[in-house]
Amino acid sequence: MIVTVSTVKDTLPNIQRFVEGNLAGGADHLVVFLDQGGNRAVESWLDSRPEVTAVVTNTAYWNNNRPHLLNKRQRVNANVAKAALAFSPWADWLFHVDADEVVRIDRAALDAVPAHVRGVVLRPLEVVSVLHPDGEPRQFKRLLEPDELDLLHQLGVLAEPTNSRYFRSHVIGKVGIRPRLDVWLGIHKAVNRDDERIFVKPDPGLRLLHYESYSGDDFVRKWTNMVSSGPKMHFGEHRQVLADGLKTLVEGDLPPETKARYLERVYRTYMEDPVADLDRLGLLVEVDVRRPTHTPTPLPDADRALLRERLDLLRDVDKLLFIPDSPDAETLGPRLRDLYGARPVRPTRAEQGRRRVRRVVDAVRSRSGR
DSSP, X not given: OEEEEEEEOOOHHHHHHHHHHHHHHTOXXXXXXXXXXXXXXHHHHHHTOTTEEEEXXXXXXXXXXXXXXXXXXXXXXXXXXXXXXXXXXXXXXXXXXOTTEEXXXXXXXXXXXXXTOOEEEEEEEEEOOOSSOOSSOOEEEOOOOHHHHHHHHHTTSOSSSSHHHHSSSOSSOEEEEOOOTTOEEOSSOEEOTTSOBOOOBOOTTEEEEEOTTOSHHHHHHHHHHHHTSSSOOOOOHHHHHHHXXXXXXXXXXXXXXXXXXXXXXXXXXXXXXXXXXXXXTTOEEEOOTTSOSXXXXXXXXXXXHHHHHHHXXXXXXXXXXXXXXXXXXGGHHHHHHHHHTSOOOOOOHHHHHHHHHHHHHHHHHHHHTO
């Protein structure tokens, strides 16, 4: 089975799109950590979904030692999920995705990854952004080739002929790993105990739909949350300048209408896409996100209960052990074995065979459009 892990703080409609989109795009089960406790409506809806295991990250969860940086909280939570799943024979892959991201996974491509390869990468497709979108977004930007970037630069669309200027957010994509205790899952990479990147295999069938600021309203909501989530966050060079300026604007003592006016100006300057030009040049990809490409495999009640139990057992464990640069990270494996009374397990050949059959069914269903 394919599992995703996420740290979220978002509106209920966005969370619903996130959950339903990932289940339709390749995931079987979602582990969702609600940052800062989440909210009751989101928590209640997630608890109603058997395909989701939600964890409230309140003060007790962090043992009064909550990391200030969102990036660090995300890394910790991803590896808390990984630690529990490393003891679950049904968990084949774990992907770390954000609340504005949806996996689009070709099961045949994933099944073809050699057993010795411990990680794969999902290449991003970034949604086009318009101030007031009409309905569910369907057009996405792909990473461009050098000649395409040069063309956009010559046309004055890009300040520099680079994908990092073409995309509003990351161009690296997101990583999935086989959940093992000797691999740590980061935001955009997987590492070993020495914090060295492990090899991750790319494949055209492994993609990620990124809904980065798809509208003016979503831009304001998301970036207001990010710049007010704690100390200075770590972004790329261009995004860091934007984040610093927005933090000053968001936290300034200005009338709401003044803030709104200048937030819209920032959006139009840095975020809004020239969709008509990109479309005419044939640079956009259309994705019907409403058409499922996957039917999730239900997690049996006993396995769901055991996953919940294992996550609950980790609540009192020092969360900083779940990042590789912790000086005591090497003690995590023995602690988990003592805590769970078991050793990490791997799927049997019979289980692997059943999963291959399921993936063939998914592939046929995807091609038929049903």
